[in-house]
Amino acid sequence: MKIVIDAMGGDNAPLEIVHGALDALVVDKDVKIILVGDDDKINPILEQRNYDASRVEIVDAKEEISNEESPTTAIKTKRESSLVKSFEKLKSDEDAGGFVSAGSTGAVLVGAFMKVGRIKGVSRPALAPVLPTLDGNGVVLCDCGANVDCKPINLLHFAVMASSYAQSMLGAERPRVGLLNNGAEAHKGNELSKQAYELLSNSDDINFVGNCEARDMLTGDFDVVVTDGFAGNIALKTAEGTANLLLKLIKRGVYAGGLKPKLGAAMLKPVFKDVKAKLDFNAQGGACFLGVNKVIVKAHGASARGAITASILQARDLAKKNICERIRDGVMRANSMTSAEADEK
Amino acid sequence: MKIVIDAMGGDNAPLEIVHGALDALVVDKDVKIILVGDDDKINPILEQRNYDASRVEIVDAKEEISNEESPTTAIKTKRESSLVKSFEKLKSDEDAGGFVSAGSTGAVLVGAFMKVGRIKGVSRPALAPVLPTLDGNGVVLCDCGANVDCKPINLLHFAVMASSYAQSMLGAERPRVGLLNNGAEAHKGNELSKQAYELLSNSDDINFVGNCEARDMLTGDFDVVVTDGFAGNIALKTAEGTANLLLKLIKRGVYAGGLKPKLGAAMLKPVFKDVKAKLDFNAQGGACFLGVNKVIVKAHGASARGAITASILQARDLAKKNICERIRDGVMRANSMTSAEADEK
Secondary structure, X not given: OEEEEEOOOOOOOOHHHHHHHHHHHHHOOOOEEEEEEOHHHHHHHHHOOOOOHHHEEEEEXXXXXXOOXXXXXXXXXXXXXXXXXXXXXXXXXXXXXXXXXXXXXXXXXXXXXXXXXXXXOOOOOEEEOEXXXXXXXXXXXXXOOOOOOOOHHHHHHHHHHHHHHHHHHHOOOOOEEEEEEOOOOOOOOOHHHHHHHHHHHOOOOOEEEEEEEHHHOOOOOOOEEEOOHHHHHHHHHHHHHHHHHHHHHHHHHHHHOOHHHHHHHHHOHHXXXXXXXXXXXXXXXXXXXXXXXXXXXXXXXXXXXXXXXXXXXXXXXXHHOOHHHHHHHHHHHHHHHHHXXXXXX | OEEEEEOOOOOOXXXXXXHHHHHHHHXXXXXXXXXXXXXXXXHHHHHOOOOOHHHEEEEEOOEOOOOOOOHHHHXXXXXXXXXXXXXHXXXXXXXXXXXXXXXXXXXXXXXXXXXXXXXXXXXXXXXXXXXXXXXXXXXXXXXXXXXXXXXXXXXXXXXXXXXXXXXXXXXXOOOEEEEEEOOOOOOOOOHHHHHHHHHHHOOOOOEEEEEEEHHHOOOOOOOEEEOOHHHHHHHHHHHHHHHHHHHHHHHHHHHHOOXXXXXXXXXXXXXXXXXXXXXXXXXXXXXXXXXXXXXXXXOOOOOOXXXXXXHHHHHHHHHHOOHHHHHXXXXXXXXXXXXXXXXXX
């Protein structure tokens, strides 16, 4: 199994990316890596390590795409960029099962869409991170930003794709799917969510359990929460921002409080460390871009080597479990049901 | 200044509502209260307390509206309900400056809209809670659920109304208004937020400072954050849910960790208590329903007497500061600017 890696994407590229990739070779003897990026920068890092050179391929790419550029323009014009060359390699090399990048989210999504292509039948590919839950199992949030304006059919496809993903990633047998909404009752919602509720309720292909109020998103009552990319982005980033606020308020209280709370905080250090680790949205890998023809994992821009290794192993797992084929089959079934129902009416 | 109080609304009605209302009389000698509800239930509570009877009026109302009922049907048919009679009193009594209820949010909004009426020029009244921020000043989120499908002009009105509110409640002279969006850059957003950005940028009546990513909503960089009621509801409840998750994870870690973390937690107790108080979205009163002809404060359903007292004092402050007149003037100015611009085009 080969995994293609954008060696130049992210805040810590190429150093942490290359090290993280080499670490993945140690963890899994069956993995091979293809590092795409400036070989003048990659080779000096490789030279510092012992590794099996037969399992490492380098594709030289001298250009880079930054977060500030327009994704569409960059993908269209920067043909020598690590990202464009990664997608070309991913498409041309049959053994390449997946791709990992910590670079510009917009460019990764646009590039995957344009160069790797949509799975047949999928109306819109979607970005799906796994968020931490109280029970430790995690919940897939789909979409969290790839599609800011959606139609009901998109949300049905998100539900089907994210269910396959939750089966592969979280081991949930019949993933419980919730629709993010402004109330738990069936009649709640805006125009989009009311229509999506109807569609999700009538689908036999997913285990739809009803509306999910945002305050219940992280309780562990849902394996999948579907929503349009705008609301999903708001939910994801509000969760990040609130966790930050709370930890900062505690820290500030400790520093302002004198000796006793400082001592208390020292005694609680392992607990805080553990909680922080549980809340780390990126420890288990990255967000998956579901609905394109290869496995695409978007690692956090700030990823250090550990997160890169985790993302590579995640891409390997998803490719091994044929996530793309499962999504294709699931969406095809859902589409035939939906059009069959439409025919009946 | 008279404040009308729905004595039967909320989880702890009428006991905590009546006590909270009587406490407000102690805090401010100029306040008078009108308790609306079943006098067979209210009188026994009043009999337990010493208070100035000349400052308390009771309006008997034998019906109640529950959270489970359709708000519109309930307001239309339950004419003897505490809520409907409250609104009638609020409208007919010229000295009644404001209203407080801990009852069904939907029924309060629908009732206020139908019985008290919209301020002239306001396209949509909106629900605006104050959320806690890192700097302790708070931020007004508007709308957070009254209008799940919005047009750009609604968001401009939310910005104008919430700015008046932030001036009165937070003491912000030129409230910094942010547009909740899925990215900080000007071109980001869904169709609604892109058009709203345009409209907000061109308005001289507000201090628009640009897009607000959800992770920055609670940093203190904004005094007002505007959004449609669907996304606002997601943001509000995600913040609540995440804070809950984090505190539960810490608690669980402490219990699982043996003696040392337990001792540490005991030493940190004042810090945790303080952080919890800072995160209590309801300690300072309730959410204000902006854009109707009287001050409407929706207290949390779980409000105990302290939150009710705070909500009454909040309603008093807003009425004293003529928030409704200020909103009317602000919206009128914004509308004349917008139509003047429209004329020019």
